[in-house]
Amino acid sequence: MSRKKRKIPANLRISKKELVRKIINIFNDNSDKTFNYKQISSLLNVKAESQRVFVSEIMAELADEEFLTKISRGKYKLNPMGGYITGTIERRGVKMYLLPDEGGEAVFIPERKTNHALVNDRAKVFLYARRQGQEPEGEVVEITKRSKDTFVGVLDVSPNYAFLVLDNRVMNSDIFIPKDKLKGGENGQKAIVKVISWEEKGKNPVGEVIDILGDKGDNNTEMHAILAEFGLPYTYPDAIEKEALKIDAGVTPQEVAKRIDMRNVITFTIDPRDAKDFDDALSIRKLENGLWEVGVHIADVTHYVRPDSIIEEEAFKRATSVYLVDRTVPMLPEHLSNGICSLRPNEDKLCFSVLFQMNDDAEVVKYDIARTVINSNRRFTYEEAQATIETGTGELSEEILTLDKFAKALREKRFAKGAIAFDRVEVRFEIDEKGKPLSVYFKEQKDSNKLIEEFMLLANRTVAAHVGIAEKGKKAKTFVYRIHDTPNVEKLVNFSDFIRRFGYYLKTNGKKTDVSKSINKLLDNVQGKKEQNLIETLAIRSMAKAIYSTTNIGHYGLAFEYYTHFTSPIRRYPDMMVHRLLERYMTGGKSVNKQEYEAFCQHSSDMEQLASNAERASIKYKQVEFMADHIGQVFDGVISGVTEWGIYVELIENKCEGMIPIRDLDDDYYSFDEKNYCLVGRRYHRRYQLGDELKVKIAKANLDKKQLDFVIA
Numbered sequence: 272m273s274r275k276k277r278k279i280p281a282n283l284r285i286s287k288k289e290l291v292r293k294i295i296n297i298f299n300d301n302s303d304k305t306f307n308y309k310q311i312s313s314l315l316n317v318k319a320e321s322q323r324v325f326v327s328e329i330m331a332e333l334a335d336e337e338f339l340t341k342i343s344r345g346k347y348k349l350n351p352m353g354g355y356i357t358g359t360i361e362r363r364g365v366k367m368y369l370l371p372d373e374g375g376e377a378v379f380i381p382e383r384k385t386n387h388a389l390v391n392d393r394a395k396v397f398l399y400a401r402r403q404g405q406e407p408e409g410e411v412v413e414i415t416k417r418s419k420d421t422f423v424g425v426l427d428v429s430p431n432y433a434f435l436v437l438d439n440r441v442m443n444s445d446i447f448i449p450k451d452k453l454k455g456g457e458n459g460q461k462a463i464v465k466v467i468s469w470e471e472k473g474k475n476p477v478g479e480v481i482d483i484l485g486d487k488g489d490n491n492t493e494m495h496a497i498l499a500e501f502g503l504p505y506t507y508p509d510a511i512e513k514e515a516l517k518i519d520a521g522v523t524p525q526e527v528a529k530r531i532d533m534r535n536v537i538t539f540t541i542d543p544r545d546a547k548d549f550d551d552a553l554s555i556r557k558l559e560n561g562l563w564e565v566g567v568h569i570a571d572v573t574h575y576v577r578p579d580s581i582i583e584e585e586a587f588k589r590a591t592s593v594y595l596v597d598r599t600v601p602m603l604p605e606h607l608s609n610g611i612c613s614l615r616p617n618e619d620k621l622c623f624s625v626l627f628q629m630n631d632d633a634e635v636v637k638y639d640i641a642r643t644v645i646n647s648n649r650r651f652t653y654e655e656a657q658a659t660i661e662t663g664t665g666e667l668s669e670e671i672l673t674l675d676k677f678a679k680a681l682r683e684k685r686f687a688k689g690a691i692a693f694d695r696v697e698v699r700f701e702i703d704e705k706g707k708p709l710s711v712y713f714k715e716q717k718d719s720n721k722l723i724e725e726f727m728l729l730a731n732r733t734v735a736a737h738v739g740i741a742e743k744g745k746k747a748k749t750f751v752y753r754i755h756d757t758p759n760v761e762k763l764v765n766f767s768d769f770i771r772r773f774g775y776y777l778k779t780n781g782k783k784t785d786v787s788k789s790i791n792k793l794l795d796n797v798q799g800k801k802e803q804n805l806i807e808t809l810a811i812r813s814m815a816k817a818i819y820s821t822t823n824i825g826h827y828g829l830a831f832e833y834y835t836h837f838t839s840p841i842r843r844y845p846d847m848m849v850h851r852l853l854e855r856y857m858t859g860g861k862s863v864n865k866q867e868y869e870a871f872c873q874h875s876s877d878m879e880q881l882a883s884n885a886e887r888a889s890i891k892y893k894q895v896e897f898m899a900d901h902i903g904q905v906f907d908g909v910i911s912g913v914t915e916w917g918i919y920v921e922l923i924e925n926k927c928e929g930m931i932p933i934r935d936l937d938d939d940y941y942s943f944d945e946k947n948y949c950l951v952g953r954r955y956h957r958r959y960q961l962g963d964e965l966k967v968k969i970a971k972a973n974l975d976k977k978q979l980d981f982v983i984a
Contacts (some may be wrong), residue, residue, distance in 0.1 A: 281831070286330075291329055291333075291854055294315070295312060295333070295399075296661040297315075297407075299399050303348075304348070306661065307345045308330055308345065310328050316820050335471070338969075339400075340402050340409070341664060342403075355398070356369065356372075356373075356378065356396050356398055357395050358372050359391060359946045360389065360391065360393075360411075361391070362390050363377075364914060365916065366379060367382065368380060368386055369394060369673060376407055378398065378408065380409060382443070384411060385410075385411050386411035386414065387471075387476070388414050389418065390418070392416065392418050393414070394415060395411070395415055402490070419462065420466050421466075422442065422463070423500045424437040424462065425459060425461055425462075426456045426457065428451075429460065429752055431450055432448065433450070435448060437621065438976055440477075441771055445451070446464050446475065447476070447478070448464060448478055449477070449479075454481075455483065456480050456483050461483075461486070461496050462481075462483050462484060463482060467479055487975075488974070489709070490705055493892060494706070497885055497892065498595075498600065498681060499887045500888070501882075503593055503885055504600070506708070507601075507605075508585065510581065511582055512604050514604075519763060520611050520619075520621075521619070525646075530642045531642070533643050534619060536554045536645075537914075538552050538553065538575065539552060539553060539648055539667060540647055541553075541656045541719060542652065542653070542962055543653070548608040548612075548842060550613075550614070550839045550840065551569050551727060552614045552644065552722075553565065553566065553568070554568060558629075561679075562628040562636055563628070563630070563673070564628055564629075565626075565674065565677065565726065566626050566643070567625045567626075567726050567838070568614065568645050569622055569839075570613065570622060570841055571642065572603070572840035572847055574621050582603065582607070586603055587871075589844070590844040590845075590878035591843055591879055591882045592608075592843075592885065593839075593885055594949075596699075596892075597706050601842070601844070602842055607946055608841050608842070612841055616648065617647070620644065620645055622642070622645050624640070624645075625729075625730040626638065626641065627733075630835050631678060632680060633680035656722070658789065659672070660675050664948055673717075674722055677724035679718075679727075681728075682721060682725050685829065689787040689830040690733075690830040691790050692791050692795075693807070693811060693828065694715075699712050699715065700893050700897070710825075711925040728831075728834075732829075735823075735831075735837075736833040739858060746862075748861075748862035749863045749870060750823075750849075751819055751849050752820055752823045752833070753817060753819060753826060753836050754819075754820050755826040755829070757783065757827050758786070758813055759813065762813040763813050764779050767810055770793065770809075772960075775796060777790065793810070794810065797917055805909055805911055805921070808911070808970070815827070818871065818876040819857075819873075819876050819879075821865050821868050835849050836849060844878075888977060890975050891928075894925075894972060894979070897925075897927065899972035903968065904968070904969055905966055905968050906919065906923070906966070906967060907965075908920040908922045908923060908966070909964055909965070910960065910962060910964075913943065913961050915943040917930045917931055920967050922967075929967070929979025930978065930981065931981050931983060935949065936950070936959075938952070939952030939953060939955050939957060940953045948961035948962075965981060970982045
């Protein structure tokens, strides 16, 4: 039977929530003890009889909610309905949660109950009995796996000891460093510190300096710090550089004799203007049979990087090159990535190629996968190739225009089958020689980019289907696929509900192609609108992430049944795996161990995610650095995110994003409406809604936290 709730005494109205929380904490901290209301009142220092009676009422309510169990008249104990659950720790604003392995609701972990667990740690949590209408809550009882034991921060050095001061989003405590573990670090320098111990009741972990990155604010220091934050390397081991220098290009007559010699065929590369590692080249010629031969030539990296070598081990560990705002941190030593393997013009180069015979409608009549030797006639930048496409003139114009025509036909067919057009505008910076950002510009996909993209996609899916489609009666051999699952229906429905308020419609059920065509129509409709970037961002968030796997489920976003990564072995380890497997199977080799290669795929996907996070962090840092020169200025923006701790605003002019903390919205008390992506004022009912336009003033630029603070102008 439900208990009729007593009216709260006037002097306790404000504090009931706090009082309930304190009573819950006492029971959670003493899960095996029994208390009556007098004992609880004493522990809380509640002396007035009217307040003690109210404590009794709250305990009875908690029993009605089955949070407490009534042991005897007036005596209560924590209801042992909890249990143990495992998962991963994550931070949401200032709160810590456990994301359960089995899925379901996240479990709130009060700060005093984290048991030193940090973001991304794997942990075992004891679940408290759950109150009606409240989020599940628990305490960490065991950290089963630390996500990291090294941290980046700023040294605060005193005469006898030091601390590494961390961003509180990583850890709420600074790391204590004994004087003999400082490694010469000086006050204000950025350093990497390894945690060597953390006593159960100790407030601060104890650590030792692993490396001094340099002075805070120095560009090299800050970029190395970003890499180190994500556990990514920021230097190249000398031993591996030296080993690479021993490798010779080796384009000998004997090696050429084993390959198709294509050095006399018109061949060229198209790459960004600042690129040094040219993974791919295209060739084209008209054959006697009336068809076009289009060659997609990929650097033959695995010819030079041999299994079990130290270069191979380092490439596997890194799994990808990392592209920060001002530098590339290569997967392979520079001698290979920018030298021997790079398809530079007027040099003989060894390649792994897919040679297509195509008709005038860009239909593939026949293909051949083979090792080749090429000699590129010309290195084009995307801008140079684009000028040729737009004007119809310039060097190799006939070849470029023919390939552009084919690429457009391939793209049209791809979208007819349900591919999704996520052509995002990328933020880029003009920077000076010291790394300081001078201006922001936007990189857009033009026809020259799409030309290269379509032929790389064609080569990748051809290679995937070549291995993935087994002969009749035979089982397909283990291979590395690039897969992309269908969207999460719930996320898609939520996204669809949200965009209706902008006047857009999205189909969320039906055939795959129906949904993808509806997404494309939406992306077309938002072009040039103020909400374009917001809706494109939310559309991507409603999609699954593309990953590597040995289990092929196709690629939803590209509308391919078979897809892999074959075309960038200089900068991606999965492409090296694909090259090796292709060679093995083309020479009659047996299928490799699926489980072993699935682990390689998982590692590659994880490293790709880390590299992407580091790239975003470097962009964020440069945005904050750029906006530091604009403190006090007013900009037009769009609300790009809404949380319980504030609203995020993206500036229309330069796409820099900052936050207005909820504490600065002092004209009312605002609460977070998660379902409708908005903050609502309780008194005046003003709403701050995702997608709303705002004028904001730049209040603060915090480079340490990579954070911009705005105020409403």
